[in-house]
Amino acid sequence: MDSEMSEEREGCGHNPPQSEEISLGRASELITALISSTYCVRSFPLKWQLIRGKLEQLHSGLLAAADRGDSTNNSELMELLKAMTSTLKEAQVLANKSSDESYGGGKLLLKSDLEILSSKVEVQFTILSDMYVSGAAAHSLAIILSKPEVGASREDMKIYLRDLISRLKIRDSQMRIRALCALNDVLHEDEKYARIMAVEMSDGVSLLVKLLEQGETGVQEEAAEGISVIAGFESSRGALVVAGVIAQLIRVLETTGSQLARARAARALKKLTENSENAWSVSAQGGVSTLLKICSDAHSSGELIRSACDILKSLSSVDEIKRFMVEEGAVSVFVKLSGSKEESSKIKAIEFLTILASDDDMKHEVVNQEVVGSLVQVLDPSSAHTSKARQVALRAIESLCFSSPSSMNQLLSSGFLDRVLLLLRNGEICIQESALNAVSRLCGLSETSKKVMGDAGFMPELVKLLEAKSFQVREVAAEALCGMMSIQRNRRRFIQEDQNVNRILQLLDPEEEKPVAKKFLLSAVLSLTDNDGVRRKIIASGCMKYLQKLAETDVTDAKKIVKKLSGNRFRSILTRIWSS
Structure with a gap:
C-alpha cells in the first residue's frame, strides 16, 4: 500500500489536485478491468450480471467526477474513492475465483461474498449520488447512467430509478428535464418501471407530482x-391519487401556459377517471368547470378538447355530477362543439350529447337548441364526414328524436329520410348497417312514419338488402319491410313491381343460398294475400310448395297463407297446379 502511495506521489509531483485526479482515474481503471473480468466468470453468472450493472453505473459517476475541475478540495469524495478502491480490489479477487475452473473453495462462501460485494457497490453508488444531490460533489455527476438492457433484473431497474430520482431532486431545470426524459423513456418501454415507481419507491411518485407545480415549462x-x-396502469393509480395528483393536474389544466403540458395533464386525468371512484375528487377540485371551459375555448388544441370530453364522459356516470354539468352549461357547450370543423372533436361532442339525452329532461333541452339539423347534415353523403361520424350522428338522432312526436316531426322535416335513403343505396357497409338499424326502429314508431317512408321509396331498397351478404342485414331489412306492409298504401305500392313479390316468394325456398328470417317474410306475404292478384301470383309462381312445407311444420303464418289460398275460388287452380 505504501509503495502504491509512493508511486502516486511520484507521478503527481506531490500535487494534491493531480493526486486526486489520479485516484479518480485509478478507480475508473479498476472498474473497467473488473467489468471486463465479469464476462469470463463461470460461477454465479447471474449474480455477476447484477454486480456488473451496478459497476457500470458507478463508473459513469466517476467519469463525470473526473471531468470536474473544482473537486480538488472535496475530502468526502476522496474518502469515498479510498473505500471504492478497496472494494474494487476485493471484487477483482472474487472475479478471478469465479473464473477459475480449478477453484476448490466452498460455493456457499463465494455466494455470500458476492452478496456482500453487491451491497457494498450499491451503498457506495448511493453515497456518490447523495453527495451530488446535497451539492457536495460536482454537478457533472448528474449525467444519466446507461439504462438497463431489456430483460434486466428488477434490482437493476430499481437502481436506475433511484439514480434518476436523485437527479430530479437537483434544483437545476435542465438536469431535471434530462432525468425526466430518461425516466419517461423507460416508463414507456416496460411497465415494470411504473410499478416499481408507484409501489416500491415511496418518494418517486410524490416527487413527480411536486414537479407539476414547477413554473418551468419543460x-x-x-x-x-x-x-x-x-396512470395507465390500474395498479399504480392509487399511489398517484394518494400523492395528490388530481388537484395538481387540474391546476395545470387551469393555466394558459404550455398546450403540451395541459394536453398531457388531461391525458393523465382521463386515465385516472376511468375509475369512477376518482370522479368525486375531480369534481371537488373544480375539475368540471375547468373541463367545460376547455371545451368552449376556441384556442384549446384538438387533443386537449378530446381528452376533456372523455373525462367529462367518465364523470357523467355519476348522476349528481352530470346534473351539475348541465347546471354549468354543458348542453350549450357541446351543442356548439358539435358544429366544430374538426371531426374528432365533433364526434366527441355528439357522443356526449347522446349521454346527456339519456335523461328525458335533458333530451328536450338538447333538441330545442337546434342540434338536429347539424346532425342530419353529417349524414349527407356528399359531405366530407367519415363513416364513423355518420354512425355517431345516427345513434344520437335515435336517442334524441325517436321517443318524442315533436322531435320526430322536427327530424322528418329536416331531410333526414332523404339522407338515410342515400346511405342505404350507396353507403359503405358499416354505415349502411347503421342506417338500416335506424330505419327498422323508425318503422316501429308510428303509422305516420311508415307512410312517409313508403312515399320516400324505402321499400325497393329494403328488398335489395334482402340479398345482402350479412345475415343480420337481411334479417333487419326483412323486419323493416314487414313493418311497412302493415300500411295498405305501402302494400299497393309494393305489388306494383312484380319483382318485389317474386323475390320474397323465392326467399321462402329452404335451399335459398342467402336465407332470411322466414317469420318476417311470411308476415309480409300474409298481409299481401288480401289482394286477389297477389294470391294468383303466388299460386302461379310455383312457390306454393315452400309454403306447404312450412305449414306442415306448424308455422302459423304459413298455415294462414295456405288456408287463404285454398278457398273455394282458388281450389280448382291449386288442384290443376298440383296435379300437373
Whole structure:
C-alpha cells in the first residue's frame, strides 16, 4: 500500500489536485478491468450480471467526477474513492475465483461474498449520488447512467430509478428535464418501471407530482408525461391519487401556459377517471368547470378538447355530477362543439350529447337548441364526414328524436329520410348497417312514419338488402319491410313491381343460398294475400310448395297463407297446379 502511495506521489509531483485526479482515474481503471473480468466468470453468472450493472453505473459517476475541475478540495469524495478502491480490489479477487475452473473453495462462501460485494457497490453508488444531490460533489455527476438492457433484473431497474430520482431532486431545470426524459423513456418501454415507481419507491411518485407545480415549462411537460404513463396502469393509480395528483393536474389544466403540458395533464386525468371512484375528487377540485371551459375555448388544441370530453364522459356516470354539468352549461357547450370543423372533436361532442339525452329532461333541452339539423347534415353523403361520424350522428338522432312526436316531426322535416335513403343505396357497409338499424326502429314508431317512408321509396331498397351478404342485414331489412306492409298504401305500392313479390316468394325456398328470417317474410306475404292478384301470383309462381312445407311444420303464418289460398275460388287452380 505504501509503495502504491509512493508511486502516486511520484507521478503527481506531490500535487494534491493531480493526486486526486489520479485516484479518480485509478478507480475508473479498476472498474473497467473488473467489468471486463465479469464476462469470463463461470460461477454465479447471474449474480455477476447484477454486480456488473451496478459497476457500470458507478463508473459513469466517476467519469463525470473526473471531468470536474473544482473537486480538488472535496475530502468526502476522496474518502469515498479510498473505500471504492478497496472494494474494487476485493471484487477483482472474487472475479478471478469465479473464473477459475480449478477453484476448490466452498460455493456457499463465494455466494455470500458476492452478496456482500453487491451491497457494498450499491451503498457506495448511493453515497456518490447523495453527495451530488446535497451539492457536495460536482454537478457533472448528474449525467444519466446507461439504462438497463431489456430483460434486466428488477434490482437493476430499481437502481436506475433511484439514480434518476436523485437527479430530479437537483434544483437545476435542465438536469431535471434530462432525468425526466430518461425516466419517461423507460416508463414507456416496460411497465415494470411504473410499478416499481408507484409501489416500491415511496418518494418517486410524490416527487413527480411536486414537479407539476414547477413554473418551468419543460419540467412540467415531462412530469405530466411520466404521470400519464404511470396512470395507465390500474395498479399504480392509487399511489398517484394518494400523492395528490388530481388537484395538481387540474391546476395545470387551469393555466394558459404550455398546450403540451395541459394536453398531457388531461391525458393523465382521463386515465385516472376511468375509475369512477376518482370522479368525486375531480369534481371537488373544480375539475368540471375547468373541463367545460376547455371545451368552449376556441384556442384549446384538438387533443386537449378530446381528452376533456372523455373525462367529462367518465364523470357523467355519476348522476349528481352530470346534473351539475348541465347546471354549468354543458348542453350549450357541446351543442356548439358539435358544429366544430374538426371531426374528432365533433364526434366527441355528439357522443356526449347522446349521454346527456339519456335523461328525458335533458333530451328536450338538447333538441330545442337546434342540434338536429347539424346532425342530419353529417349524414349527407356528399359531405366530407367519415363513416364513423355518420354512425355517431345516427345513434344520437335515435336517442334524441325517436321517443318524442315533436322531435320526430322536427327530424322528418329536416331531410333526414332523404339522407338515410342515400346511405342505404350507396353507403359503405358499416354505415349502411347503421342506417338500416335506424330505419327498422323508425318503422316501429308510428303509422305516420311508415307512410312517409313508403312515399320516400324505402321499400325497393329494403328488398335489395334482402340479398345482402350479412345475415343480420337481411334479417333487419326483412323486419323493416314487414313493418311497412302493415300500411295498405305501402302494400299497393309494393305489388306494383312484380319483382318485389317474386323475390320474397323465392326467399321462402329452404335451399335459398342467402336465407332470411322466414317469420318476417311470411308476415309480409300474409298481409299481401288480401289482394286477389297477389294470391294468383303466388299460386302461379310455383312457390306454393315452400309454403306447404312450412305449414306442415306448424308455422302459423304459413298455415294462414295456405288456408287463404285454398278457398273455394282458388281450389280448382291449386288442384290443376298440383296435379300437373
